[in-house]
Amino acid sequence: MQSGLAKTKKWVMEPDICAPSLPEHLMGWQSCDDTFKQVRLYFPSEQEALKFAQSKGWHATVQAEKIKAVKPRNYTDNFKA
Secondary structure (H helix, E strand, C coil): CCCCCCCCCCEEECCCCCCCCEECCCCCCEECCCHHHHCCEEECCHHHHHHHHHHHCCCCCCCCCCCCCCCCCCHHHHHCC
């Protein structure tokens, strides 16, 4: 299976996690007091994302894009020795 690249050209802003995840005592699920880790903001450009962070007084760092090398394959390649 090969994943497509459609709708992947957006900038995503994710906050740093401030509180650690701890196991919930009753059910054993992971719980966290920091609800900010559920927030993900999307922007059409890097400049708009940085402008938004600056307007809120947040420190923002930009991570380099991960280049994914996709090698096209045929169905028959699965059966080659």
